[in-house]
Amino acid sequence: MVKYNGYNKDELIQREFGMKIKEDMALVNARVLPPPTLKYHDTGREKSENPRMGHWNMINKKMVNGGRVDFWACVNLSRLDPSFNFRFCDDLVNMCNSKGVHFHPQPLIPHQSAHPGQIERVLRDIHKMSRKKLEESGHKGKPLQLLIIILPDVPGSYGMIKRICETELGIVSQCCRPRAASKLRKQYLENLSLKINVKVGGRNTVLTDAIQRRIPLVSDIPTIIFGGDVTHPQSWNCNHPSVAAVVASMDWPEVTKYRGIVSAQAHREEIIQDLYSIKQDPSRGLVAGGMIREHLIAFRQATGLKPERIIYFRDGVCEGQFSQVLLYEMDSIRKACQSLQEGYLPPVTFVVVQRRHHTRLFPTDHRKTDQSGNIQPGTVIDTQICHPTEFDFYLNSHASIRGTSRPAHYHVLFDENKFTPDALQMLTNNLCYTYARCTRSVSIVPPAYYAHLAAFRGRYYIKGEYSDGGSSTGSTAGGARGAGGVTFRALSEIKENVKEVMFFC
Template sequence: RPGYGTAGTGTTVLANNFWVRFDKTRNVFHYDVVVTPDVPAGFKRAIIQAMIEQYKNEKIQCLPVYDGEKSLYTAKSIGDSLELDVKLGDVDDTMYVARRDTDFRVTLRLASRPNLGSLANFLGGRTTVCPHDTIQVMDLVLRECATNSKNLVPGGRSFFSPNLGNKDLGGGLVAWQGFYMSIRPAQDNLLVLNIGTSFQSFQEGQTLVEFVSRSFGADPRDLDRNMRRQDAQGDTYRVKMKKLVKGLKVETSHCKTKRKLKIVSLTRQPLETLNFNMNGMQVSVADYFRQTYGLNLAFGGFPAVEQGSGDRKKYIPLELCRLVKGQNFTRRVNDDQRKGLSAMTCCLPEQRVNATQQACLNLKKQSEDHAKEFGVEINPNWTRVPARVLNPPKVKYGNGEICPRDGTWNMINKKMVEGREIKHWGIISCSNRVRENDLQRIAQQLSSACLSYGGLDVNVVMPPLVVTVPQTVDEAIRSSVKKLAERNIELQLLVCILPDLTIKRLCELELGVITQCAQEGKIRKCDPRYLANLILKINAKFGGKNAVICAQDLKKCKPVADSPTLIIGADVSHPRAGEETGCSMAAVVASMDWPGFAQYATVVRSQPSRQEMLDDLFWENVDEQGRSVSGGIFKEMLMAFHHRTNFIPERIIYYRDGVSEGQFEAVLRSEYESLQRAEKRSKQPSKGPKITFIVVQKRHHTCFFPATKPTGKNQNISPGTIVDKVVCHPTNFDFYLCSHQGIKGTSRPVHYHVLKDENGFTANEIQQFTHDLCYLYSRCTRAVSYVPPCYYAHLAAQRAQAWVDPEGS
């Protein structure tokens, strides 16, 4: 950390981080755990709990904490090695009932003795090596009671319960409220407990047939008929059903003893044609259940749950399975469910404060025994943190400057800095409520608005189209584009009323036409503010420049103002939750103007599924003539910047989105090295540009709240609020920035980590520049929550993912 920022107006905020005190003289013993015979991770916890209960008055006279895998920690020694025989006895989970009489042997071997003194030295700044093993002990101590509680359901690092809050989402899903908790190192010799509210969708207790039918939005009998079809449509239904139910836990209902199982696969055949070998004879599954259990199956077209392999396969009809209530639903939810979940999560700061405070008090009470055992204490008072509110930059347009207020402004009487020429464009409606005369009026109003805001030579060349049958949309667009081509007219832009992904895929991948979608309800009114927003998006898509930061504000970061600087943003989009196939999409954007930072070029690449490290950033090969050749995304961007600006960048600021703290070192090593190698092969001078590498984290649980009663309508902290003290890392250069105005719910700051800084920026320079960049998002007239380069990369990666996703959104 080069120091602390001083720019802006000082203020105080409350953080949902609670001080944790610990006794650095306490002993901690780390034991490796081996369970024989080996069992799944979820089963191990039940065995270890049985072991602790069985031997608590003999060989384990302490309160251990267990990580659920291979590590157990105690505050007292239980010897260097210990072998204990454990009988599971009664278990609540019927998935393990078959093994409750099994004799297990648990072997504990002393692996290490985490030193709490090393944690105290790290927090005090006397060493830069973070003792992660010791922090893990503190985290496990406070999580132990919540993890073993029968009233809480774990999900990642959060715990959920319907008693904390719930909402019916429809389709067999219900949203539960919970709380997130994590121990983090902080400044001023502090260890803090970060507690935040969480929300997650869970399964309701219902039959599997009910769940499948509600998810498909169809009557079970209609779905059964479609499943019987032996054609492509029937195959589509079966594949979709398999994706929907795979991994779910169900409970069978046909036996006296209920049994839980996890669905691994479904049969390819419908139940009515499914046979199996029993005592050398082929018996149908339907006949077996009728003769053995007296059950007449109603849905013979459905596939069956398939368990086991080879000759030991077992088949269970879907109608005899019931979903286990309260299991986490990690797959993609539909639009209505997403809206319901968003409505629940969008709570005001005061509500979030109350929920967080209650969660902290409950956790302190529940973990009291284990905390006392390890010498740990939670302070339930909110941490008061010094903060600053940065002044907004002046935004420069083609005919003047404007000073944003509360992170927003408007385009009234403003002209874009650089409007792009659009000679040939058309408009199409997929709504039966927008007719041809409406389209002509909208086209005229949009053309007039383009001219008033600085656009050039707009000309509608394609007759307005009204298409109300979805199957004819593609055909209508193709026909119109073909007719224009016969007149040697190339369509540049197509404005689509009511967005349709098919249109996007067709125009962008096949016809090479830029599209702009518009909402039917808003564009019919021709509201000037809505038209202005559309024009901002259209101009940006054509490479125009809507606005820039005025030169005086840019000089607050003098190194960037004085030297040609390239801004790069990168992100990776992964396949949807529960999707086994498909690839990840990496997107890299780079600024193509200096010092405006308003125009960006984009490169998108596919890479292996769920791989976070970017591929194809730089490569070197030898061609057939033995010459060295090189390429890759970074080299393309460096050469494009030189071509567009006639400058060779002297500084590069690289914003990387979507990286967790555990991946910092690997990402820095891989992508920083690729950027360095690209510089050397891009005809750069011997002294290449200096690089600043910044990771942008949006998905965290740290929130800030006004320390005094807020006067604003949304009760959030002010846009421009920045924090780099107390709750930040004790040695690394990081800061929290809330650059935007919270419209709904509680504002969440973005956590920026400066992993490498060869440019030697001061804290004020990099913080102010990052803040000011958030006012240059080309698609709206407000400051956005994180830097536009990462925003654009995120949008590009998502668009590429939609191109390859057959059920894209």
């Protein structure tokens, strides 16, 4: 490309700037980290897996901790024949049970079919019928655990469905596209079972090193891993706020289950504003809150332990905002900890994950590549093209399906836990194999990935409050005031039972 564009023949570059552009790519030294061993359930024919080239499969394996689905329902919003509901649900239930999910064979209420124009009505009817049925069967107060939804043939209703289910009815849902569902392919049903399991509180797999407590600076003391991200609306759309999300691991030492919270903030504000907050309550006075504080309390309730170490992966920050984001968000983390107990200051490691860069890596030995000709999963570079004094590295943790793979760039902005480069690189690479939605290692560390998914989900909650024309009137959500007195529209609150599971998967 350099030769084709003829940069060295450009007089402006040579005469005005005195630059010469080398036509050969730079050679850098790299290492390939070994993949981790993954633990599956002992009742499966294969109890563990050693991934090769960043991917594996679920053949002869069962989820390491299968969730339990006792109360579920199904609704078909597509043009598929209503009788298809029975075939699809039977095959899906059988697949889930074969993979270790304890899935009751019969739905709580009969299968439903509805016109796409009646989505809100049918969802509310299902919620009402489910509550009545649960009360009649002596399970008053228990929620419908899962609603399987075959989406309409015409796209556009997914966001509304998720908003109604997760913020109004408190229903965890699994949406299925009619075109994919109608084929009843085994691979598709297997992928659905992975998502369903984590949505009902199960774990698909865990790192063997985590079970055996051999992960440095994670397994020795209770450690919570956070992921944070902010999604922004289009720059011209000033009516819509940005959406921040923070997820946190809720199990230790496995560090596989994550809990997610979303929050609206001022338009195109990159710093997460609601990590820690103090609000005035008419009856209680000043009340401490915020996403970090809520997650720390939830971790204590889930594990019975107080986090003694924090690792925070922050997605989507450019170099020009490093110091600003670090200063504000570290201060919020400190205040959230102090609000729980005087003197509670667990050591923090603050890592920024960058995906939007132009660095590409190519193998010099074409015998040592993945199936698509890219560098191997686990390739890490921490010299030559990295900062000479700061702690950063490039990690290609995934096998690209097509095209040139893009490594993630990790910047360690603050490290009280004193990670060595090898320890943090190995931890980051190993975590990339625990992503719940597929049997592949992913390109960025899962906490940051989950935060991105949760923040994107939060955009649906906002869009549901606006009309198609973009009017800001007629909202059911209250307004909020951000930094600098900027008013923005608050998000609808996610129901507690939904928040406790990985609803964003």
